[in-house]
Amino acid sequence: MIYEYWVVPAPRKGEKARGLKSSEERFAYALTTLLTDMGAQGWEYQRADALPCDERSGLTGTKTTFHNVLVFRRALEQRDDQRESKKAAGQTMAFAASAPAAPSLGAAVQPLGSAPALGPATSDD
Numbered sequence: 001m002i003y004e005y006w007v008v009p010a011p012r013k014g015e016k017a018r019g020l021k022s023s024e025e026r027f028a029y030a031l032t033t034l035l036t037d038m039g040a041q042g043w044e045y046q047r048a049d050a051l052p053c054d055e056r057s058g059l060t061g062t063k064t065t066f067h068n069v070l071v072f073r074r075a076l077e078q079r080d081d082q083r084e085s086k087k088a089a090g091q092t093m094a095f096a097a098s099a100p101a102a103p104s105l106g107a108a109v110q111p112l113g114s115a116p117a118l119g120p121a122t123s124d125d
Contacts, residue, residue, distance in 0.1 A: 001075050002075070002076045002078060003073045003074065003075055003076065004073065004074060004076055005046075005071060005072065005073045006038075006043055006071075006072045006073070006074075007069045007070070007071050007072075008034070008038070008069065008070050008072070009067065009068070009069055009070075010031075010048060010068035010069060010070050011027065011030040011031055011034060012068075013026075013027070013030070014026025014027040014028075014029060014030050015029055015030040015033065017029050034070070035070075038070075038072050042074045043072035043073065043074050044072060044073055044074060045070065045071075045072055046071040046072060046073050047070075047071050048068060048069070048070050048071070049068070049069055049071060050066045050067070050068050050069075051066065051067055051069060052064050052065070052066055053065055053066070053067050
């Protein structure tokens with residue numbers, strides 16, 4: 001099975017709702033709402049992590065802060081031709097995880113074979 005992962009920042013404060021009085025109840029409600037929304041989109045909750053992040057501090061300094069994130073995953077649909085080609089090749093998938101594919105640059109990519117012209121702009125009229 002191949003999975004895609006999605007990492008979202010954990011809520012930092014609670015949400016107001018009728019009948020919720022304490023900050024713990026409001027925070028739990030905010031977390032419940034986030035988990036329910038992600039579950040409705042097909043994402044399965046995996047874990048919560050606190051990960052370090054280097055940030056700028058002042059003009060030249062840096063400091064390390066920790067961010068709380070929630071990790072979700074969902075199974076990607078494999079096409080039938082991919083399954084058959086793996087079976088034909090005798091490959092077994094004990095564990096496979098993949099990140100979403102990197103976006104392509106599209107039209108900004110120069111075709112191979114010729115370098116762009118350098119120098120002052122000229123008119124081709």
